[in-house]
Amino acid sequence: MDSAISSFINDFNFLMFLLFTLMYSYQFVYMFVAFKAKKDFKPRKQNVHQKKYAVIIAARNEELVIGHLIKSIKNQKYPKELIDIFVIADNCTDNTARVAKKAGAIVRERFNTDRVGKGYALDFMIKIIEKEYSSSKYEGYFVFDADNLLDENYIAEMNKTFNQGYRVITSYRNSKNYDQNWISAGYALWFLHEAEYLNLPRMVLNSSCAISGTGFLVHAELIKDNGGWIHHLLTEDIEFSVAQIIKGEKIGYCKSAMFYDEQPVTFTQSWYQRLRWAKGFYQVFAKYGRDLVGSIFREKHNRFSCYDMTMTIMPAMLVSSLSMIVNGFFYLAGFFELFGGKELIHVTTIAMLKSTGWYYGLLFILGFITTITEWRNIHCSGWKKIAYTFTFPFFMFTYIPISVVALFKHVEWKPIAHTVVKSVDEVR
Structure with missing residues (x-):
């Protein structure tokens, strides 16, 4: 085989x-900023104006879990009269609406098989609130998925950050x-890392979170200024973030407001969910x-917030996709006995193994640091916490084929069944 080809690979x-x-070198700086911020962090104790909020939950066939979410909202250490809970039973074929209503929520059912997705459900309920509950004068909308659970201080802590002037706030995702x-x-x-090593340093540096x-x-x-919830791409969350950041909005982060959500457990579920995310990122870009x-x-x-968002939605997927496509080409060439045949396959394999080792090391360090610093918030046996730092890079590697497939495949939104029926106390 030509040494020039080997050298190129x-x-x-x-x-x-x-x-x-x-x-992504700037994110190493983020980590040092996060270390200092976590060390110096002290919960705010000041008295703040308690505002009235509407909590919106978009739910599709969530009768198993939605009751626990509503209960965790009603158990908030925040004035009950300042929280109203609205549930959109979106194209449901189960008892989600009945369970939510029995738990104490204001429920509306929506049936529309053409406009499918969380964005449409949110816009549907927001318009109902503005029309039928305008006298309530809500100052903000909380948005949750039906499988979520809230720490009892969640809304009180978010209210403190809201009083600082932020018009969009995200929180600690457990x-x-x-x-x-x-x-x-x-x-x-990854969500723990995103909260404490991306959004926390962004907040400290007066940049925008997502x-x-x-x-x-x-x-x-x-x-209201936007004309409702107008974001309907496959990743309406990142679309909303990017649209607001372009306008100059700074999204805040409240590290003392913790909520829990359920993660997929089968590779098939995970594949289709992340395929939608990858396709949605391409759409947003x-x-x-x-x-x-x-x-x-x-x-x-x-400008830095825009750079950060650009790095978030595109380059990692493009770099990984390009790498996979080019190396795949050399494998095919070797298979068809071109450019050295089996020797080409051998050289490509060695080069990819070295590259994989470098990426594995970076991702392991990222996961290990997050695990150690968030140890008390991870509800899991000690040996599993350590074991999962070793499997974390492999989980992230699976994004590579997903990103490649998403480039060419038509993707539609599909619901994921939530079956982890736990209260906040049971999670802890």
């Missing part, structure tokens, strides 16, 4: 790793089923990428 894989590391298997732990560990699916608060006036990248150079007050 090795250089290509190393350059992909180097490019990936350089693009897991109901961290210990179920390596897949649920992979999700949970909402992630569920567990967030939005000012009612912001929603296609729709907002030009304005987002342009704002890096055009806007002074939020």
Whole structure:
């Protein structure tokens, strides 16, 4: 085999790793900022104005879990008269509506098989609230998924951050089923990292955070100005975040507001969910990428937030997809006895193993640091906490084929069944 081809294969894989590391090097700075912020953190005890909120829950066939969420909301250490709970039973074929109503929520049913997705359900309920409950004068909307559970101080802590002037706030995302298997732990560990090593340093550095699916608060006036919930791509959460950041909005983070959600446990569930996420990220970049990248150079007050969001929604998937496609080409060439045949396959395999080792090391360090610093908040036996730091990189590696498939496959939103029926006390 030509030595030039061998050299190209090795250089290509190393350059992909180097490019990936350089693009995300600012997140190493984030980690040091997070260490200091966590060390210096003291819960706020000041008295603040207690505002009135509407809690919106979009639910599709969630009769098993929605009762526990509503109970955790009603158990909040916050004035009951300042919290109203609204549930959209969205295209349900079970008893979600009946269970939610019995638990004390205001329930509306929605049946629309053309406009499918959480964004449409949220907009449906927001319009009902604005029309039928305008006299209640809610200052903000909390958004949760039906499988979530709230710590008893959640709303009180979010209210403190809301009083600081933030119009969008995300929170500390924990897991109901961290210990179920390596897949649920992979999700949970990433969300802990996202909360404490991405959103926390963003907050400290006066940059913008990003909402992630569920567990967030939005000012009612912001929603009104937008004309409702207008974001309907496959990842409506990141679409909302990007759209607001381009406008100059700074999304806040409240580390003292903890909630729990359920993670998928089968690879099939995980594949389809993350396939939707990957496709949604591509959609967001296609729709907002030009304005987002342009704002890096055009806007002074939020240029770094725009750079951060650009790095969040695109490069990792493109780099991993490009790497997989190019290495796949060399494997095919070797299979068809081109450019050295079996020797080409051997060289490509060695280069990929080296590259995988470098990525594994980075991801292991990321997972290990998060596990150690969040040890008390991870509800799992000690040996599993350590074991799942070793499987975490493999979980992240599975994003690579998912990202490649998402480039070419048509993807639609599909519900994931939630079956972990626990109260907050049982999770702990």
